[in-house]
Amino acid sequence: MVIEEELIWIKKIKNGHSQSFGQLYSRYADKLFGLCFRYTGNKSDAEDQLQEVFLKILQKIDSFRAQSSFSTWAYRLATNHLINFSTRRKDTRESDLAEVLEPAGDGRDVPLALALEAAVRQLPEGYRRVFILHDQEGFKHEEIAEILEINAGTSRSQLTRARLALREILKPVLEQETEVAR
Amino acid sequence: MNDLEMEDLLSKSLDEPLSADESARLDAAMAQSAELREMARDLMAIKAVAAAGRPQAPPLSEQLLERVAATAPIKPGLRRYWAPMALAAAAALIFFLMPPQTPQDEDTLLQDQLYQAQAHAGQFRMDYHNRITAMEGLAVKHLSQLPAKQAISYSERLGFINRMIGNCEDAVDSAILRPETHAGLAEVYDAKVTLLDLILEA
Numbered sequence: 493m494v495i496e497e498e499l500i501w502i503k504k505i506k507n508g509h510s511q512s513f514g515q516l517y518s519r520y521a522d523k524l525f526g527l528c529f530r531y532t533g534n535k536s537d538a539e540d541q542l543q544e545v546f547l548k549i550l551q552k553i554d555s556f557r558a559q560s561s562f563s564t565w566a567y568r569l570a571t572n573h574l575i576n577f578s579t580r581r582k583d584t585r586e587s588d589l590a591e592v593l594e595p596a597g598d599g600r601d602v603p604l605a606l607a608l609e610a611a612v613r614q615l616p617e618g619y620r621r622v623f624i625l626h627d628q629e630g631f632k633h634e635e636i637a638e639i640l641e642i643n644a645g646t647s648r649s650q651l652t653r654a655r656l657a658l659r660e661i662l663k664p665v666l667e668q669e670t671e672v673a674r
Numbered sequence: 675m676n677d678l679e680m681e682d683l684l685s686k687s688l689d690e691p692l693s694a695d696e697s698a699r700l701d702a703a704m705a706q707s708a709e710l711r712e713m714a715r716d717l718m719a720i721k722a723v724a725a726a727g728r729p730q731a732p733p734l735s736e737q738l739l740e741r742v743a744a745t746a747p748i749k750p751g752l753r754r755y756w757a758p759m760a761l762a763a764a765a766a767l768i769f770f771l772m773p774p775q776t777p778q779d780e781d782t783l784l785q786d787q788l789y790q791a792q793a794h795a796g797q798f799r800m801d802y803h804n805r806i807t808a809m810e811g812l813a814v815k816h817l818s819q820l821p822a823k824q825a826i827s828y829s830e831r832l833g834f835i836n837r838m839i840g841n842c843e844d845a846v847d848s849a850i851l852r853p854e855t856h857a858g859l860a861e862v863y864d865a866k867v868t869l870l871d872l873i874l875e876a
Contacts, residue, residue: 513742517734525731535729542731543738550745605723627724628687652685659716666716 498562506551517546520561520563523629526571530624531574533609541577545570560638567631567639604665608625611661619654626651686713688721 498519504512524545528538548569556565612620612628621640625631626647631639633647640647659666683700686692692700704710 496835510739514734517738520729521734526728529727529729536731539732543735543741546738547741550742601719601723604719605726608720608723609727623724627721630725645825648686649682652682653684655688655717655720656713658720659713660718662716666719669719670715674869 495561499558501561502553502556502558512593515552516549520566521546524566527567527570527624528574530612530628531578533613543576544577545573546672548573564635566639567625569627571639575617575621601669604662604669607662609657609663611658614661615625615657618655619650622647623654623658624649627655668674680710681713684710686718687714690716 499517501512501516505516521542525538525542528541528545529535532538532541541586545566549566552569556562591592612623615623622636625639626633634642636642636647659672680703683692683696686696687700704714855870
């Protein structure tokens with residue numbers, strides 16, 4: 493049902509119907525914004541990149557042939573765009589994550605979350621994209637396989653390697669936390 | 675089982691239930707290795723905070739709509755014929771269902787609407803949508819008040835009006851997205867006259 497509805501919107505967008513673009517935006521903006529935020533680390537850049545991603549979707553919508561779900565196609569496009577963006581932009585701007593975490597006030601481990609965000613940026617791209625999609629954005633390995641055009645086994649093994657690499661980077665923070673817990 | 679396989683199993687256990695055999699092997703390995711237990715604790719801590727901090731996306735902005743307008747994939751054939759005709763339908767409906775006005779008033783009204791469309795795209799779309807909905811209500815009311823023997827021809831008219839209403843909404847979107855359709859204003863007026871004749875003859 494969702495897929496049929498999206499196909500109708502896409503057909504209308506191809507015919508220049510802006511209202512359908514608005515409907516597609518409403519459905520995917522939060523999900524794609526999460527991904528943009530993971531790659532940029534701050535809300536302002538994430539908002540800019542969200543615009544770029546939606547424009548890219550619009551520019552390439554004629555090439556969408558419904559061979560995969562729109563969701564998979566859009567995430568593939570967004571991931572490739574964001575990888576290019578983060579490769580081009582080497583400067584690391586101040587992160588907004590603390591600001592986003594504080595109001596939640598739900599007992600999350602804020603120092604570890606902040607350290608993790610910085611650590612994720614140090615991962616090799618292959619590990620990073622799988623970690624973001626799986627542990628941060630909640631995709632299954634089969635979905636990641638479609639988005640990144642790899643096989644599910646590769647996704648699993650890259651996730652394991654990413655987690656272990658993060659553990660190495662975060663060792664001082666994790667040890668400190670263990671000390672405090674004792 | 676080597677370390678690499680055990681790491682894979684440990685990582686897998688964070689995401690999905692293990693088979694009885696896998697679970698037994700992992701439990702046995704962890705019972706023997708403090709390092710593996712420590713690794714399990716660290717990986718669980720990392721996974722617990724990984725999804726933290728997910729901000730909400732901003733609403734669809736005017737700025738993005740403007741950029742969409744510059745890249746909207748409207749097909750050349752449709753751009754040439756469809757938008758002016760749809761705009762004509764919109765104008766005809768306004769003329770048909772709203773109080774009569776002089777041609778000069780109409781020109782001013784339509785030009786003003788197009789200008790407003792560019793200046794206040796979002797608000798204009800909402801206003802226009804409300805007006806189209808009101809027109810639809812008027813058309814239905816009009817139909818319900820007719821004698822039964824005229825109902826069929828007026829049903830056909832209503833069907834026609836409903837199709838035009840659909841075109842109106844598309845026309846509004848098109849006018850907002852594609853300011854160059856304003857250049858076809860003369861065609862719009864010609865088409866409007868033809869369309870009005872059709873409606874009034876029905």
